[in-house]
Amino acid sequence: MIPRLRVKFTTNAWLIWLGVLGLFLLSGLIAGLLVFWKGLSLTNLSDRVPWGLWITIDLSSIALSAGAFSLCAAVYLIGLKRYQPIARTATFIGLIGYTMAMLSLLLDIGRPDRFWHAVVYWNKHSLLWEVTMCVVLYLTVLVLESLPILANFEWLRARFPKLAGRMSHVHHYAPYLAIAGLGLSMLHQSSLGAVYGVLKARPFWYKPEMAVLFMFSAVVGGISLTLFASMLSARVTPKARVNDALIERLAHFVGWALVGYLYFRAWDWLATTYTYQPGRTEGLDLITKGPLSFNFWFGEILIGALIPMILLLNSRTRQHTFWRMAALLMVVGGVVAYRWDTNLSGLLIVLSYLPGEPAVAYASYAPSLIEFLAGFGVIAFGLTAFSLGVRYLKVVDHRVAEEEHETVTIKASETVPV
Amino acid sequence: MADKTLSRRDFIKLGAVGAAVVAGSRMIRPAEASGSVEAGPHQWAMVIDQSKCTGCDYCTLACKAHNDVSPEVEWNHVQRVGTLDGKQIFLPRPCMQCAKAPCVDVCPVGASYYRPDGIVMMDYDRCIGCRYCEVACPYEARSFNWTAFEGENPAVPEWGQPEVERRPRGVVEKCAFCYQRIDRGLELGLTPGVDADATPACCVACPTGARLFGDLSDPESAVSKVLREHSSYRLRDDLGTGPRVYYLPADPKEMEVES
Numbered sequence: 001m002i003p004r005l006r007v008k009f010t011t012n013a014w015l016i017w018l019g020v021l022g023l024f025l026l027s028g029l030i031a032g033l034l035v036f037w038k039g040l041s042l043t044n045l046s047d048r049v050p051w052g053l054w055i056t057i058d059l060s061s062i063a064l065s066a067g068a069f070s071l072c073a074a075v076y077l078i079g080l081k082r083y084q085p086i087a088r089t090a091t092f093i094g095l096i097g098y099t100m101a102m103l104s105l106l107l108d109i110g111r112p113d114r115f116w117h118a119v120v121y122w123n124k125h126s127l128l129w130e131v132t133m134c135v136v137l138y139l140t141v142l143v144l145e146s147l148p149i150l151a152n153f154e155w156l157r158a159r160f161p162k163l164a165g166r167m168s169h170v171h172h173y174a175p176y177l178a179i180a181g182l183g184l185s186m187l188h189q190s191s192l193g194a195v196y197g198v199l200k201a202r203p204f205w206y207k208p209e210m211a212v213l214f215m216f217s218a219v220v221g222g223i224s225l226t227l228f229a230s231m232l233s234a235r236v237t238p239k240a241r242v243n244d245a246l247i248e249r250l251a252h253f254v255g256w257a258l259v260g261y262l263y264f265r266a267w268d269w270l271a272t273t274y275t276y277q278p279g280r281t282e283g284l285d286l287i288t289k290g291p292l293s294f295n296f297w298f299g300e301i302l303i304g305a306l307i308p309m310i311l312l313l314n315s316r317t318r319q320h321t322f323w324r325m326a327a328l329l330m331v332v333g334g335v336v337a338y339r340w341d342t343n344l345s346g347l348l349i350v351l352s353y354l355p356g357e358p359a360v361a362y363a364s365y366a367p368s369l370i371e372f373l374a375g376f377g378v379i380a381f382g383l384t385a386f387s388l389g390v391r392y393l394k395v396v397d398h399r400v401a402e403e404e405h406e407t408v409t410i411k412a413s414e415t416v417p418v
Numbered sequence: 419m420a421d422k423t424l425s426r427r428d429f430i431k432l433g434a435v436g437a438a439v440v441a442g443s444r445m446i447r448p449a450e451a452s453g454s455v456e457a458g459p460h461q462w463a464m465v466i467d468q469s470k471c472t473g474c475d476y477c478t479l480a481c482k483a484h485n486d487v488s489p490e491v492e493w494n495h496v497q498r499v500g501t502l503d504g505k506q507i508f509l510p511r512p513c514m515q516c517a518k519a520p521c522v523d524v525c526p527v528g529a530s531y532y533r534p535d536g537i538v539m540m541d542y543d544r545c546i547g548c549r550y551c552e553v554a555c556p557y558e559a560r561s562f563n564w565t566a567f568e569g570e571n572p573a574v575p576e577w578g579q580p581e582v583e584r585r586p587r588g589v590v591e592k593c594a595f596c597y598q599r600i601d602r603g604l605e606l607g608l609t610p611g612v613d614a615d616a617t618p619a620c621c622v623a624c625p626t627g628a629r630l631f632g633d634l635s636d637p638e639s640a641v642s643k644v645l646r647e648h649s650s651y652r653l654r655d656d657l658g659t660g661p662r663v664y665y666l667p668a669d670p671k672e673m674e675v676e677s
Contacts, residue, residue, distance in 0.1 A: 012447035039587050041564040042546075050549035050562060110547020110562065110588030117527040117533050117546050128550050201520060202557035277664075352500050353557050353653045354509060355665070 014237075014391070021384045028377010031370045035107055040188060044368040048229055049347045053367040053375050054108040059192060059339040061100040061382070062135070063214070066222030068094025068142065069178075069185035076178035077115060085398040086246060090226040092149050092395045095142045096385045100327035103378050122333040127195045134188035141181045146171055152393045190215040196346060204283025205346040209268045213338075216264060220257045221335030224308075228328035229386060230319065233396040240396035244321075251324050254331065255312030286323050286345050295337050304334015450660060451536075452517045458534030461609065461634040461662075462595055463641045464621070465650065468668040470628035473498065473508035479577040480623030481512075484596060486580035488567035493559075493593035494620050500614055503670045510629070512620065513538060513559040513593035514566035514653060521560065529589075536662055537595050545589040552590060556654050557661075560592045578619060595631075596620075602672030611640055634662075 035042055043050050067090035074080045075087045106112045118132040151157065151167035193214025196205040227247050233240035272284050287296040299303075308327035310317075317323040344365065352359040367375070389395035451457035455664045473496055481487060496510045515538045516522075522530045522538060529545040532538060552560045566587035574580060583596045585591045596618035603609075603616020610616040611632030621629040632639035640663075644650075650664040 006457070039565060040562075045564075047552055047558070047561055050552045110549070110590075111545065111586075114527075114546045116543075117529075117544060121527040121529075121544055123525055123528035125523045126550075128524060128548060132526055141584070155511075195550070197553050199520065199524075200555060201654075272435045350558075351556070353511075355651060355653065355667070 019068045020382070021060060021380045021387070024376050024380035025384060027373045028375075028380060031373035031377060032107055034226065034370060035374060036112060036152075040108075040110060042368065042370040044371065046363070046365070048350055048363040049344075049365040051108075051343055051347065051366055053371045055343055056336070056340045057375050057378055058101045058108065059343070060336045061097040061104065061378075062189070063218035063335050064221050064225045064340065065094040065097030065101075066185065066189055066218035067224075067226035068097075068145070068222070069138075069181040069189075070219045070223060071176070071179040071226065073182045074144065076175040079181065083246060083250065085243065086226060086230065086250060088149060089230050089396050091142065091145045092389050092393070093226055093229060093386065094222075095139075095146045096382045096389075098139045098142060100140070100378050100382045101135065103228070103381065104375070107374055107378075121292035127191045127198060131188045131191045131195065133259060134184045136189070138181060138184040141184065143178050144175065145177050145181070147171075149389070149393055149395060154392070155248060186215065189218045192244060196342060197350065199346075201344045201351065202349070203277055203351065204272075204286075204349055205342075207268075207272075209264070210342075213264060213268060216257075216261050217335050217338055220261055221332055222253060223257075223337075224254055224328040227254070228265040228325055230396045231325050231328070234391045235321075237390060239394070240390050241399050242396060243398040247397065248318060248324070251312050251318055253326065254328070255309055255318070258305050258309035258312070258331070262301075262309065265301070265305070276367075279349055279360060281351045282360045283345045286348060287341055292341050292345060294325035295341050299337030300334050300341060303330045305331070305338055308334075337408075425634070429666060441536075447549065450517050451534075451658075452515075452519070452532035452538070453522060455532040455534055457536075460535045460610075462535050462537060462619070463514070463632065463634045463645075463662045463664060464512065464595070464601065465630040465641050465644050465664045466664065467628045467630070467644075467666040468507055468509065469666065469672040470626040471496075471508040471510060472626055473506065476577075476623040476625055477510055477620035479573050480619040481593065483571065483573035483576070483578035484545075484581050484599070484619035485593075486567075486571055486574075486582060486584045488563070488565075489572055490565070490567075491561040491563075491591070493561070493591070495558075502533075502668055502673075505668075505670065505673055507668045508581075509665070510620075511557060511559065511653070512618075512663060514557050514659065514661035514663045517662065518658060520554040520556065520659065524550045524554045526550065533597070535600075537597050537600075538592075539594055539597065540590070540592060542583075542585050542589050542591070547588040547590065549590060556659065557656055560590050562590050563587050571595055598612060 043052070068087075071083060071087035071090045076086045093210065106115060109115065118129055119136060123129045147167040148169075148171040151164040155163075157164040188210035193210035193212070196202070197207055198208030200206050227250055230240070230242050231247060234242040269284075269288075272280060286292050308330040311323050311327035311330075312318050317327070348363050348365065350361040350363055386395070450461070475496055478492055478494045478496055482489070482492075486494060487493055494510055494512045494520060496508055499507050500564075501507060515536055515649045517536065519530070519532070519538050522532060524549060525545075527544050527546055529541045530538060530551055531541065532613045547562065549562055552562060564587075565587055567584055571580065581596075599616055599618060600610045605612060606615070608616035610618075611621075611630065614622045617631050630640045630644055632641035634642055636643075644666070645664060648666050650666050652661040652664055655661070
């Protein structure tokens, strides 16, 4: 199986890959421009279900970028320095992920020309304000953290060697950036769950676990995506080199993290099964028995957590390239399914405000073609950026990073003591 | 929402719930400030008498004209909520102007805010159209402008003349107790709730007098008196949103007299 998977990307395959992505990018661009021109009436969103596919892409991009802050914290704050090359990949994925989130948010808001309002007009009570501020600040951190990676661009190094040198130098501040990244990410990764969790009018969302579960699933999913993307890159192009032992050890960690995640999810689910509560019970039925039940049982729990947990804890499957990659991809899919189900399950249940019996109505939503095209465009942007990074910036190259890492260790020990 | 028929038993149960809060609802409510905003001299409130409401929709039409609302949007939605002794019961739903409004809490840019008189206002120049307020509102009182409202307003001039600017595409809009009529009326020395020109258009348009408006800070205002003398309820009071719209439950005896 392994030799067959090792398909080397020839120039032709690379061009075909870029061509396919280009098609999605182009159709996404056209769809996006149509949305800006004609407005959100082109979507299937409504006053009852005002958030749909794009918010799922937004939430998933941010969640799957969580590898950046968690691995940077592990490397620069906890001191697990051997994982530095993986943290480097995660940082680049984070930069792409947050840019994707910004793009899908820009599509989603009714007045994209006013996207900067949250930075200027503060409502400190609003979780969405806090999320916006954290995302803007963290994107800045990610740009700084990515400067040494971008400095690897051959053309830049040849044309502007001084600038490239300065950009590489930013790496010396990595521990400080890791602290900022950890703080900002812990805030907004949880707050994204709390955006839903604080709404009393939506009983299925209204619970404190939302923040914790969003944070937990983001860390698990973010590390999984980083590992999967690294392994896939190493399979398809000689430009990417990985240290498989490092990846395997982190994959083992993901397996244990999934145990913890399932524990929280199980209690989150069990605790809501007791006693009928209008709105909450219907929401639970929607995901456990209703139209979202396949997504929930298979997408989130079985394929999204339980099977990959077993595959990553069992040393034989973990050491097997195919099964490890499959397990990591399953975790990523599970996190996306969790975001989609969470958003929809709360919105599809409409709790009546009329006096007397608490009646429940059901709304419906399926994304429109324009939503799909624009959404795929955002995803294609992410894949293009990562592919270019692997090819031209050595984003997945565990040897290069190790050299860099050594110089950093020496410099840091000179400058850090305070 | 689907029409529901309330059985007599359900309605009696509902009455029992009402009776449980009678002690509270008949007391003079101290005018409560909204959020952390310092209370102004006036605290506006609306009282809707379900015994008198015939579901004619005049309120909605007047609202659409005076606030230049798109035909696709209703700030004031009149619903059939069931029958009582064979008579249809209606429930008109404007914005509740909550004292602890979820929409104000969640707005990331502070485009929803409290006025000192309790009105929950929208700053349409600030709204970014994220629709979090729509998700947070328990009363479905908010509408997003999915399209731009262009062309003539079919409710004008039959039901009145627009008094506020039309909202652009991409922002969320809602009822604001016709603040423009209140403000202009007060400037002219009129009393909102008493003088038609200073009172929300829906209350003025109601042919059966089912909608009362006034100042809760004034114990002699019509709303203060009615709330003192009748038992009333508010929608989803359990959520703690503190609505400024009160309902007098339908009383079959009163309805028989009416018809």
